Amino acid sequence: MASAQHDTAELSARLSEHMNGYLYTASLYTVTRANVADKLAEGPLTPMQLGESTGLNGPHLRRLMRYLATREVFREDAEGRFHLTPMAELLREGVPGSLRDSFLMMGEDLYWKPIAKLHETVRSGHTAFDDIFGAQFFPYLQSQPELASLFNRGAAGFSRLWAQSVADTYPFPVGSKVVDVGGGTGGLLRAVLAANPTVTGVLYDQESVIPEHQLDTPELEGRWSAQAGDFFQTVPQGADYYLLKSVLHDWSDEDCLRILKAVRSGMRKGSKLLVVDPVIPPGNEPDASKTIDVMMMVVHDGKERTQGEFTDILAKGGFKVARVLPTDSLMSIVEAEVA
Template identity: 50%
Template sequence: MTNPPADPAEEVLAEAMGHLYPAALRAAALLGVAEQLADGPRDPADLAGAVGANAPYLRRLLRFLATRGVFREDEDGRFHLTPRADVLRADAPRTVKPSVLAITSEFIWLPTTHVVEAVRHGRPAFDRRFGHPFFDHLAAHPAEAALFNEGMANFSATEDERITAAYDFPGSGVVVDVGGGYGALLLGVLRARPGLRGVLFDQEAVLAGHVLGRLGEDDRWEVVAGDFFESVPEGDLHLLKNVLHDWSDEQCVRVLGNCRRALRPGGRVLAVEAVIPPGNDPHFGKLLDMSMLVLLTGHERTEPEFRELFDRAGLRVTRVVPTAGALSLVEAEVAD
């Protein structure tokens, strides 16, 4: 028996109601449902008592999430963890709970109601909703900044092993992680290359949460506070992970130009970004690009757009290295 053909109207209406899925994910994460199921399945009444919820409403929430593979309801009405639900546990090896809570927070969600104005006027929807740029907002709201930074560190960590596996980092010299946040990627690189030294470069408020102390070799790393629009520390490899997509082309050229000037002879710049491929197929970079449209002046870029950007900064792209995930590594050297 064949399935009936898809109804385009029904499909589009379902997409229009798609905002309910992240709302349900957020609710499940805030309630701590996944943690309560770590030891086995539970019925909604028992589970509701453990998480402080209304049992019938909780069942409806989990039944909906189960349609996306997040939790599973069995024949007895009990709910189980699934691989997609397990990563909502705060203590799961590959938890995404901090990312989910950041991405679904109000200050990230509310600007999406102004997407049409962003498209009409070519300005981030966030600016229209809040009256000031995204990073200015974070500077004025420390609690939201902490939530965002923790979420982005968690979001970033899901890709770090794939990056270190995909690229042959040098065995010696100094790698400068420009706008490197808490330094999780740099930590992984230094662990993989014992002959390297590292510099984590970011704003002072962000560096307060750095994780480089986990390396256990304090002589191999340092943290430096500063503004990458002004200058960056000297090094043999300048690493920029998910930095360029935050900023306009003009701002990126300024950052890349500062990296070029700070490179030692024979050095490289390595930008880790979602390089958008041609065609109509889904790609995580296209989803990220909508987030940029809502929040910031930057955007995700194609390979030709990256090459043009680096050219303007006096750098020449030597290769683009894919990883096993959504990100690619754009490597460049000083142009002749």
């Protein structure tokens, strides 16, 4: 009996920690918004010193950072000063692998409010985003330029985590032309072109996104162009490869079929489609794709997909899967041909 009570107590403690998980996200957003990690870049500081330089209340900030230190974000020493940790380093602006803009993006009402209505999404089978903001996610962003710019930067931060892995994994033939459909600020296309000096590319996205591209570097000069358009309607014609990176997961099956139809109409004989998304593995083991899947459900009415679900949706869109290439990141490459 004592052992059973001990097990129940331990499980209760673990479950209670899960219950408070949203505090972790809010805490990370708070210190990121205040640039705490950047303030610590030159050395450890006390919470009072940090409070003076960030405008935050020192005693409250100490409690917040003490909590984050339990997750290896910051470290408190015996003198009560806080230090950067390797994890906290990634909250700094402009460092390799920085997720600063991604955390700022995820801390906006854009995500918080729909997440708070998760129960309604699961009840109705549709995101509550439209009811909260009066429009779907991407049309709403078009009406909010500053928020849209933050989203573009935040999405680019996530993209940097896997763009190089994707570029290094897929063997693009010499002289091929690639269209990055819905390519955002062009992080993946930049990695592909840098890894393949004979390949040329087109960045294709909404007109409001194109000006924030990352392609204007000397090593890529003369090998890329940018084109604005609506991937529900049309795509640039006649390329060798069409990339859909983190696109299909934003949309329902019905909307994905509209995108696939547009891409298929732009392809020539021999063209290939490369879908770059997580592929959900079977089983109960933790996997980031399962977390992102719920986020897509909450905010977009989108979804991550299993290999079988990719095969099915691509077949309905007029494609056949040739192979699935895992990378050393979260992403896989689903290579498809016109059926």
